Amino acid sequence: MELEGRSLVLGIDVGTSSVKAVLLEPRSGDVLWSQSTDTRAGLQSECGAQGKEQDVCQIIRALNDCLGALPRERLQKMSRIGVSGQMHGVVFWKSSQGCHWINSENLRFFEPREVSRLITWEDGRCSTEFLASLPPPQSHLSVASGFGCATIFWYLKNRPDFLREYDVAGTIQDYIVSMVCGMKRPVMSVQNAASWGYFNTRTKTWNVDILQDWGFPVSLLPPAVDAGCIAGKSSYAWCGIPQGTEVGVSLGDFQCSVFSSATESTDAVLNISTSAQLTFSMPEGFQPEDHPSPAEAMTYFPYMNNRYLAVAASLNGGNVFASFVRMLAQWTSELGLETSDSTIYSKLINAALSEHETQLTICPTLFGERHAPDSVASVSNISTASLSLGHVTRALCRGLIENIHSMLPSQRLREAGITRIIGSGSVLARNAVLQQELERVFSFPVVYGKDVDSAVGAAMIMRS
CATH class of the missing domain: 3.30.420.40 (ATPase, nucleotide binding domain)
Incomplete structure (x- = not known):
């Protein structure tokens, strides 16, 4: 259902090196405006060259700048927001303090708080030997380095204290949707859940029994819902986008890219x-x-x-x-x-x-x-x-x-x-x-x- 006077759709993609936002006229499918901003978020990892990590604060800063560059009068006509992003990666945060909202130049936006670095899909800290030591998943998808669950297993073995600092985890796009909607805990699309490993796409459930037997902190795993579902509504007027705008559960950038072209x-x-x-x-x-x-x-x-x-x-x-x-x-x-x-x-x-x-x-x-x-x-x-x-x-x-x-x-x-x-x-x-x-x-x-x-x-x- 469209809200009266609000007919446009905002699409956001949080990529490996940049963020992009487009304004779409839903009936015609025409892109009315497009804006892209480099994130420059790369950080040195404790794992050396094998580790691939990014600064979440820098990513969100780039996203806010990207949205701020879009025409204000267009953003006020948003009826829905779709968000995609780099798959497989994982970021951790505290459900009670994931961000804080601030006002600047008549715009309201959020900044991360109590959030870990993003360990990206390119991360290579999980060696072949380490992956072989993990339990086989009940899934049609294998587990590889850079997958969220593999990364969590690595922290469980090598830095268990790190995991105790947080009570929520998700992809970077899950984090954004959660903060925009004011959600204490995120929901995750089947697309992103599958990209983490240890997820059965037939039953649309995590391999909870297998993971629990290995001491995995299953409380970090968000509940999974179908792609295309509404995750919630914006809790504040974000960068000029009206409060109450519907926000879809975040999606995989790969699936969204195919949807745009095939x-x-x-x-x-x-x-x-x-x-x-x-x-x-x-x-x-x-x-x-x-x-x-x-x-x-x-x-x-x-x-x-x-x-x-x-x-x-x-x-x-x-x-x-x-x-x-x-x-x-x-x-x-x-x-x-x-x-x-x-x-x-x-x-x-x-x-x-x-x-x-x-x-x-x-x-x-x-x-x-x-x-x-x-x-x-x-x-x-x-x-x-x-x-x-x-x-x-x-x-x-x-x-x-x-x-x-x-x-x-x-x-x-x-x-x-x-x-x-x-x-x-x-x-x-x-x-x-x-x-x-x-x-x-x-x-x-x-x-x-x-x-x-x-x-x-x-x-x-x-x-x-």
């Missing part, structure tokens, strides 16, 4: 940004097997209306290419030369566009894979004829596409009735070499320009 059941979506994901929607009534296979590259994520997405999710995407650029920048600096990352990037792309073929082979799994966490990157078939920047860049782009193809091959897509691929993501959009390799490796028609957008997807899900 218009046909015969579409597959390939998104390459920081990481890479190739996905398509499974038929109605499909149910995955309850027994996870850790070595299986393709998994099934809960989507909308009790349906699933078949997903090949690689940890290696734009982050690998960015590491390549940083390496070259460091080399040139050590040689006494200075040049910007953007200059290096453009020269690499131009060089690779002039090299249509290469015998050089690069396995780009620099960050491992969830189904093969110990995998590393490698280079082979090196010859004197393939040492140019053009050959190396072409081979790297080819390797990134072939890696995702090895996880979800063309033949499997054809068997599922897929007829085209929607190519999206910031890295794919600006890398013509990746686009060429995508079309060569998969041999499907590829549609570009219909970019996935989790914030738009979150708003679209809440507009009905």
Whole structure:
């Protein structure tokens, strides 16, 4: 039900490096306004390079700034808010003191209080040996490092005192919804719960018996509800958004990104940004097997209306290419030369566009894979004829596409009735070499320009 005079929907996405907000006209689906703000929230972790943590205060500050930049008269017309965010990660807080609300320049917004750092989906503190020591889940999804429950198990073993400081946990997007709605305890969508591990998507319940037997603090786990449900109403006029605006239970950024772009059941979506994901929607009534296979590259994520997405999710995407650029920048600096990352990037792309073929082979799994966490990157078939920047860049782009193809091959897509691929993501959009390799490796028609957008997807899900 729309409130009188309030007809717009706000979509928010809390990403790994930025937050984004869009204003959606629900009837037409048109995006009326869009705003993005970098969070710059990364922190050094006690776990060294393996730990990936972010400053929640900085994330919320960026979110408040992002919303504050939207037109005030538009925000006053909000009827609903949809929120998505980075999956798998976990943040802890105290239910009685999660935030405090302040007024500044005629706007009311909240600031975190008694909140831990966000341990993100990229976190690698849970080694293969540690994960093997955990109880098998009663779920079709395996547990990997960076998953909320795995991270909590790590704290239980290594820093139990830390867990005693808090009585609530959730994803960063769960935290935001809880604070906006003034909820003492969050609710979590099935999408986010599944991303934590130890969650059965058939029964939509946590593996409480298994976890309790291992001393896991199950009181931290929020109750799970279906995606698309209303979590509550805004308890204050947040950044100009009226008090009493309905707020949906937070969603997974991946599912929202697919929702924003795949218009046909015969579409597959390939998104390459920081990481890479190739996905398509499974038929109605499909149910995955309850027994996870850790070595299986393709998994099934809960989507909308009790349906699933078949997903090949690689940890290696734009982050690998960015590491390549940083390496070259460091080399040139050590040689006494200075040049910007953007200059290096453009020269690499131009060089690779002039090299249509290469015998050089690069396995780009620099960050491992969830189904093969110990995998590393490698280079082979090196010859004197393939040492140019053009050959190396072409081979790297080819390797990134072939890696995702090895996880979800063309033949499997054809068997599922897929007829085209929607190519999206910031890295794919600006890398013509990746686009060429995508079309060569998969041999499907590829549609570009219909970019996935989790914030738009979150708003679209809440507009009905």
